[in-house]
Amino acid sequence: MGYLVGVTVLWAFSFSLIGVYLAGQVDSYFAVAMRVALAALVFLPFLRPGLLRGRQRLILMGLGAVQLGLMYIFFYQSFLLLSVPEVLLFTIFTPLYITLLDDALFGRFTPFYLLTAALAVLGAAVIRYDGLDSGFLLGFLVVQGANLCFALGQVGYRRLSAELPDSLPRHSVFAWFYLGALVVALPAFALLGNATALPTTGVQWGVLLWLGLVASGVGYFLWNLGATRVDAGALAIMNNALIPAGLLVNLVIWNRDADLARLALGGAIIAGSLWLNEWWLKRRALPAA
Numbered sequence: 001m002g003y004l005v006g007v008t009v010l011w012a013f014s015f016s017l018i019g020v021y022l023a024g025q026v027d028s029y030f031a032v033a034m035r036v037a038l039a040a041l042v043f044l045p046f047l048r049p050g051l052l053r054g055r056q057r058l059i060l061m062g063l064g065a066v067q068l069g070l071m072y073i074f075f076y077q078s079f080l081l082l083s084v085p086e087v088l089l090f091t092i093f094t095p096l097y098i099t100l101l102d103d104a105l106f107g108r109f110t111p112f113y114l115l116t117a118a119l120a121v122l123g124a125a126v127i128r129y130d131g132l133d134s135g136f137l138l139g140f141l142v143v144q145g146a147n148l149c150f151a152l153g154q155v156g157y158r159r160l161s162a163e164l165p166d167s168l169p170r171h172s173v174f175a176w177f178y179l180g181a182l183v184v185a186l187p188a189f190a191l192l193g194n195a196t197a198l199p200t201t202g203v204q205w206g207v208l209l210w211l212g213l214v215a216s217g218v219g220y221f222l223w224n225l226g227a228t229r230v231d232a233g234a235l236a237i238m239n240n241a242l243i244p245a246g247l248l249v250n251l252v253i254w255n256r257d258a259d260l261a262r263l264a265l266g267g268a269i270i271a272g273s274l275w276l277n278e279w280w281l282k283r284r285a286l287p288a289a
Helices: 002-022 030-044 055-079 082-107 109-130 135-163 175-192 202-227 234-253 260-288
Strands: none
Touching: 002 202, 030 055, 030 175, 030 202, 055 109, 055 135, 055 175, 055 202, 082 109, 082 135, 082 234, 109 175, 109 234, 109 260, 135 202, 135 234, 234 260
């Protein structure tokens, strides 16, 4: 859980950095390609190809292509179809996808996880809901594509990690994840990017370096590692814990308007869903003990 909490704090700062210094100023496809390339550079020195079989390498590359590459393409396109509040609102369904996909990949069904995930969605909706405009259906579907990609990447890594020996150093194989994302990000920039909208200031380059080396590089590695060390319910809930964390950072540092009452209420609901999930796990473990 510590990994997920730490990355939540890290990504909470990243959202504001993107919104303040990159959005609408730097081509989004270039930003994605740069972030993925820098993240790959972090782990390439540690790569030991012989630790994974060919099939496992391809699976890990596929997870990176989906969780990072395709997810970012869907996510950035959604801003062309929806207002920012609508995009933020529609991302709250990720916990539900995580619980359903995790049960499907591990061959089980856990209704209680759906309950706690639904509570996390409710808490996020309390924070983010600002009303909807007409004609938002296509945008809604595009955001759900991003949500599904992010959820599938997390759950898929949990499934792959369960097949690997505990002694395997995960940092020695994780470069395959970013190489897979590059397979999607580089062609996307070549086909859809705007080469005239590259960073023009030192601050923009500095933000990209931070996002690539730290937020994407260290962040996604620790997040996926943390995803293997908690149950599906806790992972689902932590996906929506980013919402109050991100808003709080934005409010404190950049003084953006936020409804503190809604932030507190929604955050309390998300925290309550996490507590309920942990209570249920301990209660279920008592008979076995």
